[in-house]
Amino acid sequence: xxxxxxxxxxxxxxxxxxxxxxxxxxxxxxxxxxxxxxxxxxxxxxxxxxxxxxxxxxxxxxxxxxxxxxxxxxxxxxxxxxxxxxxxxxxxxxxxxxxxxxxxxxxxxxxxxxxxxxxxxxxxxxxxxxxxxxxxxxxxxxxxxxxxxxxxxxxxxxxxxxxxxxxxxxxxxxxxxxxxxxxxxxxxxxxxxxxxxxxxxxxxxxxxxxxxxxxxxxxxxxxxxxxxxxxxxxxxxxxxxxxxxxxxxxxxxxxxxxxxxxxxxxxxxxxxxxxxxxxxxxxxxxxxxxxxxxxxxxxxxxxxxxxxxxxxxxxxxxx
Amino acid sequence: xxxxxxxxxxxxxxxxxxxxxxxxxxxxxxxxxxxxxxxxxxxxxxxxxxxxxxxxxxxxxxxxxxxxxxxxxxxxxxxxxxxxxxxxxxxxxxxxxxxxxxxxxxxxxxxxxxxxxxxxxxxxxxxxxxxxxxxxxxxxxxxxxxxxxxxxxxxxxxxxxxxxxxxxxxxxxxxxxxxxxxxxxxxxxxxxxxxxxxxxxxxxxxxxxxxxxxxxxxxxxxxxxxxxxxxxxxxxxxxxxxxxxxxxxxxxxxxx
Numbered sequence: 071x072x073x074x075x076x077x078x079x080x081x082x083x084x085x086x087x088x089x090x091x092x093x094x095x096x097x098x099x100x101x102x103x104x105x106x107x108x109x110x111x112x113x114x115x116x117x118x119x120x121x122x123x124x125x126x127x128x129x130x131x132x133x134x135x136x137x138x139x140x141x142x143x144x145x146x147x148x149x150x151x152x153x154x155x156x157x158x159x160x161x162x163x164x165x166x167x168x169x170x171x172x173x174x175x176x177x178x179x180x181x182x183x184x185x186x187x188x189x190x191x192x193x194x195x196x197x198x199x200x201x202x203x204x205x206x207x208x209x210x211x212x213x214x215x216x217x218x219x220x221x222x223x224x225x226x227x228x229x230x231x232x233x234x235x236x237x238x239x240x241x242x243x244x245x246x247x248x249x250x251x252x253x254x255x256x257x258x259x260x261x262x263x264x265x266x267x268x269x270x271x272x273x274x275x276x277x278x279x280x281x282x283x284x285x286x287x288x289x290x291x292x293x294x295x296x297x298x299x300x301x302x303x304x305x306x307x308x309x310x311x312x313x314x315x316x317x318x319x320x321x322x323x324x325x326x327x328x329x330x331x332x333x334x335x336x337x338x339x340x341x342x343x344x345x346x347x348x349x350x351x352x353x354x355x356x357x358x359x360x361x362x363x364x365x366x367x368x369x370x371x372x373x374x375x376x377x378x379x380x381x382x383x384x385x386x387x388x389x
Numbered sequence: 390x391x392x393x394x395x396x397x398x399x400x401x402x403x404x405x406x407x408x409x410x411x412x413x414x415x416x417x418x419x420x421x422x423x424x425x426x427x428x429x430x431x432x433x434x435x436x437x438x439x440x441x442x443x444x445x446x447x448x449x450x451x452x453x454x455x456x457x458x459x460x461x462x463x464x465x466x467x468x469x470x471x472x473x474x475x476x477x478x479x480x481x482x483x484x485x486x487x488x489x490x491x492x493x494x495x496x497x498x499x500x501x502x503x504x505x506x507x508x509x510x511x512x513x514x515x516x517x518x519x520x521x522x523x524x525x526x527x528x529x530x531x532x533x534x535x536x537x538x539x540x541x542x543x544x545x546x547x548x549x550x551x552x553x554x555x556x557x558x559x560x561x562x563x564x565x566x567x568x569x570x571x572x573x574x575x576x577x578x579x580x581x582x583x584x585x586x587x588x589x590x591x592x593x594x595x596x597x598x599x600x601x602x603x604x605x606x607x608x609x610x611x612x613x614x615x616x617x618x619x620x621x622x623x624x625x626x627x628x629x630x631x632x633x634x635x636x637x638x639x640x641x642x643x644x645x
Contacts, residue, residue: 115481118481118488136488150481155477167486
């Protein structure tokens with residue numbers, strides 16, 4: 071159980087995390103979703119006592135992080151796959167973490183086996199691929215067999231096989247009754263793994279809801295229609311009491327999943343249809359809409375993608 | 390959190406990176422080799438020296454001449470032990486494992502200091518005996534007054550230099566910045582300040598100038614230093630305490 075209460079972090083004028091209050095419960099995967107720069111990593115660092123909150127409080131099983139005896143046995147975290155000394159072997163990296171928390175050496179072999187790094191245990195971490203580094207970071211999180219696990223963007227940069235492995239790992243950890251708290255900036259990724267969703271934008275809490283509720287609330291299903299006899303169809307649908315939305319590109323949209331009904335109406339009135347397709351608004355769209363106002367770094371479509379090419383030699387003039 | 394667990398963990402950390410081996414080996418080799426070379430040269434030059442230089446001739450101190458260069462390797466060792474944590478990002482993993490920052494820093498420094506002391510004492514004794522062997526008839530004996538103190542002092546000096554560097558690195562965090570300040574300071578600035586008559590009075594209170602007094606057995610004829618060997622080492626220890634205290638205060642206060 072992780073409890074945040076009015077958690078706030080300010081860097082000078084800039085508010086990175088703004089009055090966050092929510093609880094992460096055991097037995098489920100809780101997704102921590104937000105656009106880049108929303109304050110996810112800052113929140114997680116405060117949770118581990120690495121950054122000090124400007125205001126508010128965060129507790130792990132009712133205690134502050136630095137009050138935990140052997141904290142790795144309470145909570146294991148993967149913050150950054152690169153947060154290790156590249157010159158140290160995978161085994162020694164895990165061994166020094168284990169020793170600091172009184173975890174027996176044989177557990178190091180166990181977690182290396184769990185993440186599939188036994189064969190490269192004696193190799194230096196700097197030779198590892200991103201995926202292997204991620205696995206080593208996860209081995210570190212699992213080391214103390216903790217009841218709470220926290221992963222910051224664990225699938226970033228992984229190949230499909232690695233992504234699949236992490237998803238299954240998180241689900242199985244939650245199924246064992248552990249608390250699993252995982253951040254991502256991808257709604258589609260969360261939809262596949264998370265049971266509960268905490269959404270933040272610009273440091274503020276935007277949603278704290280179950281995944282199922284989020285889907286039913288945000289996934290609009292509708293029917294898209296294209297027809298050369300647009301006016302006639304509109305009349306017919308109005309006559310039948312169906313609300314139609316006219317979109318800019320010439321197609322019509324009807325909320326709900328009534329494609330059979332609309333097809334039958336069109337057939338009765340002998341209207342030609344070019345398209346009649348049930349559609350589902352993606353969760354990604356719903357997430358984008360939710361966070362639209364709070365995205366810090368907008369990409370502007372009118373910005374040129376690359377500077378215009380310059381003739382050779384201009385760079386020398388120090389323009 | 391038992392401190393002994395953290396000490397064990399820090400020992401694993403320090404013995405599992407290559408930089409520990411190469412910095413300490415370099416300190417040993419450079420200090421001993423340069424000490425031998427300068428001892429051999431001094432033996433040949435002795436007869437050409439002035440009367441007062443002959444009276445001030447300190448065979449023990451001469452065998453430690455390599456320390457002026459060897460200490461730079463100790464500085465690199467001290468800096469890397471601490472700043473590696475920051476330059477690699479390991480610090481976040483380390484502090485998540487040991488959130489008690491005082492325990493973390495004290496354990497790290499205790500382990501690195503213990504290792505420096507063993508290496509420093511061994512280097513000092515070897516440099517002394519090999520240096521004396523080079524000096525031939527001008528040599529000092531370990532049983533002479535003040536010589537054993539000077540030889541043990543040489544080991545303490547190397548240890549304190551490493552500790553001072555650890556403190557500075559804990560304050561500055563960046564290895565490049567720490568080395569960029571410490572190396573020129575101990576190699577150039579301190580020597581210049583200590584040798585120019587206008588700044589000599591300030592220069593002799595710098596950590597290396599004060600600390601190296603412990604390795605002197607024969608006081609130079611025109612010496613006016615207001616402290617003795619242990620007083621000098623005391624001044625150096627104060628610098629070390631200040632650097633480590635500064636490092637601790639900043640580690641405690643800052644976000645990792």
